[in-house]
Amino acid sequence: MAAVTELSFLLFALINNIHAEERITIRYEGGSYTFNPPKEANFCLISRFVGEEKLLLWNTSALWSENSTVPEDLKQRLSVGSVNNISSYMIQNLTHSDSSQNQEECWTEGKVTSEKDISLTVCKTEDEDKVIPVRLGGTVDLPCEGAADNLDIQWLMIDSRYQEEIWTKVFEDSTPSVMDNIKGVKTISALHLSNFMPTTFQQYICLVMNQQQCVSSHPVQVRLQEELMYHSVEETAVLQCNVTDFGDDQPPVWKKWNLKRSSDTDPGQQYLGQNNSLVFSSLTLNHSGVFYCSKTLVTVRAYWLVVCPKFAPPAVELFSEGDDVTLRCRNWEEGMWYLWFMKSNKTGGRIFNTYNIRSDLRRMNIFSLNGSLVISNVSLEDTGEYWCAVLDSDLQCVSTTKILLKYREPFGIHFTLYTVRNSLLSGLLVILCVVVVAVIQRSRRGEQRSAETES
Structure with missing residues (x-):
């Protein structure tokens, strides 16, 4: 001893x-x-x-x-x-x-x-994991739910060098931190992250402390957000993968995960890209799915490819500035999913998911209701093509609707048609009123004659 x-x-x-x-x-x-x-x-x-x-x-x-x-x-x-x-x-x-x-x-x-x-x-308690999607180069605020003004906050991130669950501090003494692969600024209780790159997608945790005692923990997973792409059958799709930050000469590996519930056990398919891109020259409905581009075990890009049947003849919706417009999605039923896409001259013909337009461009007040898309206070910037994709329970596209949203010119052909239509409606309404009055007067005369005959 x-x-x-x-x-x-x-x-x-x-x-x-x-x-x-x-x-x-x-x-x-x-x-x-x-x-x-x-x-x-x-x-x-x-x-x-x-x-x-x-x-x-x-x-x-x-x-x-x-x-x-x-x-x-x-x-x-x-x-x-x-x-x-x-x-x-x-x-x-x-x-x-x-x-x-x-x-x-x-x-x-x-x-x-x-x-x-x-x-x-x-810690006393553990909250459920909160998953927040972030785009490449994007900015996000990670919330610390349960935080109070009189409690201290500690932010940590997972250390991927270890197989076991080991954490490292994002901040030391509540000072802004610039780490090797992440820029973080603590604002009150939230963690503000900027310029997110593929190698920085991590798992974070917020500890709510009362002096030296951990009251609760709130884990947050930050994952790569899939870019939503729309195509019709027989079109060509090109999925780009930016891997310039990786020095080796190996081509990127693409992996597809099927969205069908019957394929939950399917390990997926692997593809080798050419020139950092994956090209499908003639799309079919079966190409729908989520594609991940990886290099040296790091996911670089992710795409959700939606392939739909070809369009039926488009409908035309006219508007004046300041109107509220409702675009209806055909063949949508309860229990189905739907996605709205937009292509306009303002975006150079590029297709956007309408929800991303709201969050990224911040110029449209868009919300969905019962399969329809409602655009409030429409402006000239909202003109373009709107496409609705109806998805079944396996997230496979079953039908699609195309609507052209066009501005009603004050003195153009659409305005003329609108004026003529209103004039005709007004004339028909006047004629209808005259006929109704004549019928009423004739009916009264008949009643008077019947009364005189009886007397």
Whole structure:
């Protein structure tokens, strides 16, 4: 035992000259945390920092001896396991008092071969994951739900270098952070992220703290938003993949995930792109699906390709500036999905999903109701082609509607037709009124004659 004590003091003397990498892990009250020393280690020392003082919790080579340093409360919750001849040490039934800075130091043949600084945070509650889609180069505010003015907020992001769930701080001392691959600014409780690139799509977590105690945690997953593309059968589709940031010469790998519920177990199909793009020269309805472009295991672009039957003859909808226009989607029924697309001269003929127009261009007040598209306060910028795609329960396109939204010229042919139509309607209304009055007068004369005859 004396040798073990001497070795412990030697370790504490050496540890000041060894840099250990801090690993942040989050657990929840009533849960557990496991220390997994390396297989080749002869023994490990587990220590805990209390302020500036470091206390030895236990030595794995003398865990249950009479002179063991394991605190009594911790000893009752400590269990030892083994998987593939590798020992592990689990602390069960975690409480707030287990939140601490810990250090794992392992020795092999008289030398320190492994050292970890582990920051263990035990939270009271865990919120459900919130998923937020972001476009490439886009900006997003990640909310910290449950935050209050009198509580501290801590933002962390997952560290993808480790297989286990290890977190790193986005901010130090509430200062703006510019990391290797992410720009973050904390505004009140939200995390403002800008210029998102493929390598920065991460999982974040917000910890709501009351002094040193974690009250609740709120995980947020930021994923690549699919770009919605519309095509008709027999057309050509080109899916672009920008991989200029990746230096190797390997072509990008495209993977398709079918949207049909009957294909949930289908692992999908893989394609090799040419010149960083995937080209379909003659589309069919079966080409519909979600395509991911990946390079060196990083998803670079994602597309949701919607392929629909060919258009029927288009309908024409006329408007004057300031009108409210309702565009109706044919063949839509309850239980089906629908998507609206727009192509206008303002966008150079490019097709936009109308919901993205609202969020990106911020010039149209668009909302959907019962399969219809309602555009309030229409302006000249809203002229163009509007397409409605009706999707079944498997998100496969079954029908499509094309509507031309055209401006009613005050003195053009449409205005003339409109004026003539109104004039005809007004004339017919006058004639109808005259006929009704004549019928009423004739009926009254007949009644008077009948009364005179009876008398």
